[in-house]
Amino acid sequence: MKNQNYLWHPNTQMSEWNEFPKIVRGDGMWLIDEDGNRLLDGVASMWCNVWGHSKSELINAIIKQTKKLQHSPLFNLTNEPSELLAKKLLKISPNMAQVFFSDNGSTAMEIAIKIALQYWNNLGFNNKNKIATLENGYHGDTFGAMSIGYVPEFFSKFRSKLFSTLQFKVPRSYNLPKNVIEKEFENDCIKKIESKLSNDNTIAAFVMESGAQVAGGVNIYPKNFQKRVNSICKKYNVLFVLDEIATGFGRLGSMIEYKKQNCNPDIVSFGKMLTGGYLTFAATLTTKKISNSFLGEFYESKHLFHGHTYTGNPIAASLALENLKLYDKTKLIQKIQKKSKILENRANEFYELDVVGDVRHKGMLMGIELINNNSAKTRKSINKIVFEEGKKHNIFFRTLGNVVMLVPPLAISNTEINLLIDGTIKTINGISKMLK
Ligand SMILES: Cc1ncc(COP(=O)(O)O)c(C=O)c1O
Structure with a gap:
């Protein structure tokens, strides 16, 4: 449905959004919308998801x-x-x-x-x-x-x-x-x-x-x-x-x-x-x-x-x-310590992108700070731009100002962390022209 103004979304300029993807199901690290599109939950549903979605024990x-x-x-x-x-x-x-x-x-x-x-x-x-x-x-x-x-x-x-x-x-x-x-x-x-x-x-x-x-x-x-x-x-x-x-x-x-x-x-x-x-x-x-x-x-x-x-x-x-x-x-904590190395080892790949100013990382948290030299052209919020581009690469992002946050569910697999990093690189490359 278009223009969902009856539902007020948090910290959101509602006029920027004609519609929001409607999530109907969760499957492990993925959120699935009503059209069957799958989005890797790159922000652990606002930094709280541990095991992925639909964990039977929980x-x-x-x-x-x-x-x-x-x-x-x-x-x-x-x-x-x-x-x-x-x-x-x-x-x-x-x-x-x-x-x-x-x-x-x-x-x-x-x-x-x-x-x-x-x-x-x-x-x-x-x-x-x-x-x-x-x-x-x-x-x-x-x-x-x-x-x-x-x-x-x-x-x-x-x-x-x-x-x-x-x-x-x-x-x-x-x-x-x-x-x-x-x-x-x-x-x-x-x-x-x-x-x-x-x-x-x-x-x-x-x-x-x-x-x-x-x-x-x-x-x-x-x-x-x-x-x-x-x-x-x-x-x-x-x-x-x-x-x-x-x-x-x-x-x-x-x-x-x-x-x-x-x-x-x-x-x-x-x-x-x-x-x-x-x-x-x-x-x-x-x-x-x-x-x-x-x-x-x-x-x-x-x-x-x-x-x-x-x-x-x-x-x-x-x-x-x-x-x-x-x-x-x-033994989740020991596993996180190992998985965190993947983020650490691949951090340099972000530095190679010309709109990335800084990368900060610890554990299962990474912030990639973008340089936006063209805010006049990017009248939309960086969040909206990153979100739309991320969706093309099947990743769900929510940025904070100019910082792209990687905050995946803690039990994410190695394969999915690599998918998240690959998708983030593609996303940043996809929007870089708008920021230069
Ligand atoms: C460090 C910290 N404290 C408190 C809060 C507030 O938590 P809540 O959104 O559950 O009210 C947050 C939310 O992001 C947070 O990051």
């Missing part, structure tokens, strides 16, 4: 739980899938002691902010209420999440209603100022963070994505940067809050990215791949130090003032448990 977990109990709240009650999942998450997440479930990544980050602010409040430090963040970070589209992940291009329309944060520069390996080398830039970022945190005892928390900024265009932190920020936070009594919604659960090649980075966060959020990409669900975890501060007599009002209707939904929790079981059973 479907069965949903069916089995649906027949038993579809939903009962965690208000006054508990349910087995939520309890088992909380235990499992704590087992794999060092130093964490308590889990709060929610519906999506943005809400998981809202909860992280509320826990951090209320923690200090519970201890009587009411003026310790500033939040520090990194420039270019992204934590979701709700108001708190937009405030801590303020990207002007996305959120300037709402600026007046967002709370202000302390934003610090983030190290990067590309577009560096002239005559500045990467390490100097990183040291300068760290110096500024330490200088502020050592001089301002009203900072409640430092919030950042763990391992890499993804929506900010794939910016992989240099080794030890995250750990250095973590140490500064500990030194100056600032809570360290990590967002692993896009980067945990294997995306960067590790199950728990903060463990890999030798970090000790006070609060961490997971989402996206937690259910294998089949149902919306997220979790915010805290240490004992944090959760203990919420205990007290009822009249002291120290309990967490937060809750969602579907917090701890048993279907989503059962699904997440089955998903985690499959990670163990198939």
Whole structure:
């Protein structure tokens, strides 16, 4: 059907689209539209798909739980899938002691902010209420999440209603100022963070994505940067809050990215791949130090003032448990580490394309930054241009600004990774005239 304006698509200029391919079925790594066209899911259906589509173990977990109990709240009650999942998450997440479930990544980050602010409040430090963040970070589209992940291009329309944060520069390996080398830039970022945190005892928390900024265009932190920020936070009594919604659960090649980075966060959020990409669900975890501060007599009002209707939904929790079981059973993380080499070894092929400015890669994440010297001619969004060309080569893309994202389902086969890379090269070649 043409002009589907009755259905509002996310972050989309609706006038650019006459119609959207209608997906009717999923088959492994492929999405199939109503005309039978197959698209390789190059972005894991917005970075959440782990096993591909129609994975029988996950479907069965949903069916089995649906027949038993579809939903009962965690208000006054508990349910087995939520309890088992909380235990499992704590087992794999060092130093964490308590889990709060929610519906999506943005809400998981809202909860992280509320826990951090209320923690200090519970201890009587009411003026310790500033939040520090990194420039270019992204934590979701709700108001708190937009405030801590303020990207002007996305959120300037709402600026007046967002709370202000302390934003610090983030190290990067590309577009560096002239005559500045990467390490100097990183040291300068760290110096500024330490200088502020050592001089301002009203900072409640430092919030950042763990391992890499993804929506900010794939910016992989240099080794030890995250750990250095973590140490500064500990030194100056600032809570360290990590967002692993896009980067945990294997995306960067590790199950728990903060463990890999030798970090000790006070609060961490997971989402996206937690259910294998089949149902919306997220979790915010805290240490004992944090959760203990919420205990007290009822009249002291120290309990967490937060809750969602579907917090701890048993279907989503059962699904997440089955998903985690499959990670163990198939040794997925070890497999990702091997598969990631294919992306690494073929990265040079992208550099050979004349409209490619930079390629950034870690684990099963790659960002290919395009140089667009002709934005006047490309009045359409780069996303639309790349999507249309990608469709000709049977790949589903969703770009972020000028960055073509390769974020495939984690269990993608070697053959399909190579197909994805071949299709991406053809796609970039196909659009290069428009960008030159
Ligand atoms: C790092 C990070 N945090 C939070 C979110 C928000 O998650 P959701 O879209 O599920 O609300 C995202 C989404 O892309 C993300 O990448």
